[in-house]
Amino acid sequence: MKFLHTSDWHLGRQLHNFSLIDDQQYVLQQIIDLAVEHRVDAVVVAGDIYDRSIPPANAVKLLDDVIHELIEVHHIPVIMIAGNHDGHERLGFASRQLKQSGLHIVGPLVANISAITIKGKHTDAVFYGVPYADPATVRDVFDCDARTHEEAMAVLLEQVIQSDAKGLPKVVVSHCFIAGGESSDSERPLSIGGADHVSAELFKPFNYVALGHLHGPQFKGYPHIRYSGSILKYSFSEQHQNKSVTLVTLDQKGIATTELLPLHAQRDVRIIEGLLSDLLEVGVSDTHRDDYLMVRLLDKTAILDAMGKLRSVYPNVMHVERTGLLAQTDTLELNRDHLAKSEFAMFRDFFEQVNGESLSPQQTELLQQTIEEIHHAEDRS
């Protein structure tokens, strides 16, 4: 049994208001080619298929084309689950009718987590799609009292443990944040205040765990519990990550081995730094000058239309930081710190500065609840 594990496609995403749809198409074609080349028995996408619950029409079309290519042209089944960015109902439309075509979409969480048996060229395996679900949803669907993400996941995985796989290896597909995982700026927190993590131990009993959510490829706790990472760099904090899909092989005993197959972006996402005149000079001979760039200008003087000048050489400059100008004060560090902070921390700092005292425990709890409700409402809209 061989399959590709990928996740966090985020179709329809923009980077600093630039549409990435062409870049997404470019790299998804590589995934199709890799699936064919390695003669895999399935392609698994572990959530965040789309970037938001209502994706733009061209993202829907792109997914439609990729699905068609994999399933209709190459007869490779596809398993995908909803992540925290996806609209579960929308993604799951007609999934009961799609199964027989080989397209297995797990949209909204249901009480009976279905076993998806995939026939391999050598051995078979059973896949369990566990869509992203917050504790409130798990309580609702399973009539239990799970309060944390950890407890909720335990309830879900208990279903998988109880399921009779008839001796076949069990692969869990899930979208969550495993404690200790390394995040990037482009992931939306699942919860406020750190209660969003689940421990890797929960996933230990399975033959392989195909995870989505974190954008850097990594394993947590055990080598068979893996994040494939996103298909593209979705923030400048990912500039040094190497994106890939994970080729997973389950042997006759159900033991998983993995290999990272690199993905090559049409345009890289990177940060360049220097004096304007130097950057313009070296840019002319930079064969990758159409990469998506953040530029840190070290010049200490005012520059008229720095963006315009830079784009005359680097067409896809997305953001200019006047590092040199701001280095003279503490402002830069302050701003960048703030941007990296969560809504919670931003509000807490604001509260402290205005009131001269910290949030009380009750206020802290109320604020966390409010922010969670807002995120929840956004997800449902």
Added chain:
Amino acid sequence: MKFLHTSDWHLGRQLHNFSLIDDQQYVLQQIIDLAVEHRVDAVVVAGDIYDRSIPPANAVKLLDDVIHELIEVHHIPVIMIAGNHDGHERLGFASRQLKQSGLHIVGPLVANISAITIKGKHTDAVFYGVPYADPATVRDVFDCDARTHEEAMAVLLEQVIQSDAKGLPKVVVSHCFIAGGESSDSERPLSIGGADHVSAELFKPFNYVALGHLHGPQFKGYPHIRYSGSILKYSFSEQHQNKSVTLVTLDQKGIATTELLPLHAQRDVRIIEGLLSDLLEVGVSDTHRDDYLMVRLLDKTAILDAMGKLRSVYPNVMHVERTGLLAQTDTLELNRDHLAKSEFAMFRDFFEQVNGESLSPQQTELLQQTIEEIHHAEDRS
């Protein structure tokens, strides 16, 4: 060959900001029951499945449930096309994978209008789904120079005429405005300035034509060229319409006969008129007082919180018109006239009142183009 012809479900629609999703579910259950009772070979939905290109999640879920019931539980194939309200790409997602399940969705227009063969208990038939498409789209897809809806439809139907149905009856499913058709207030015009109509003659060669767009059931030109009408009254202008689905039977020779099967709304949409005190008095014994109501008050005096008083008896009053109060001036007629006018007419009147002169032919053309572009952009969004 027996099939149900329905259209204009407009799932997710609101009436004066009231969600109709429960009412839609109520009446769709009747369609499922009728399909089973009459042992039909297919259910055909001729466009405007959703009310807008981005439907709310509960509308997606409702459609998912209805589809599941028809296809999975009762094994009745479903054919649906995109209307002018639908988002063609969204509706058409994974349609190539869905075909084998018996769900045939025709989303965006493609150059090869596919023949959908449905096996009947006695005879078979071939269905051609022609989604709503404006002349610009038809020009684009077919590389032709169709300028009007009439010319565009002729191009599309020529494809159907050329298609080899191997001697089986041909049924065309289309969403358009046939010249002379009777409209309601709840249909969105397909075009500005009257160029949106097509002649019934174009459809004469086919065995049956299942149309969508007009919300009142009717036939145009020939009895086999029919609008099924919407499943609910979507405006007060439809208060006297009887909603139904059309049961179509094609005999051995391919000759169509039709029967209207009535649909019963959970709550009617109607207008009541009278003095407030009279209405409140009769309302108490009105067993249908939870209907969706427009109330025309004949009182000639000011009334404090008329809506609140009315809703204490009639919970679903949606709109109150102070007919009595306004009858003393011409204002009412003016207002209601205005509401019934298209954006074009409204702007033209505004222009004339402000400038004291009419639009020139050039200005008229520019205005029509602009309004069409706005509608077009809305449809694509």
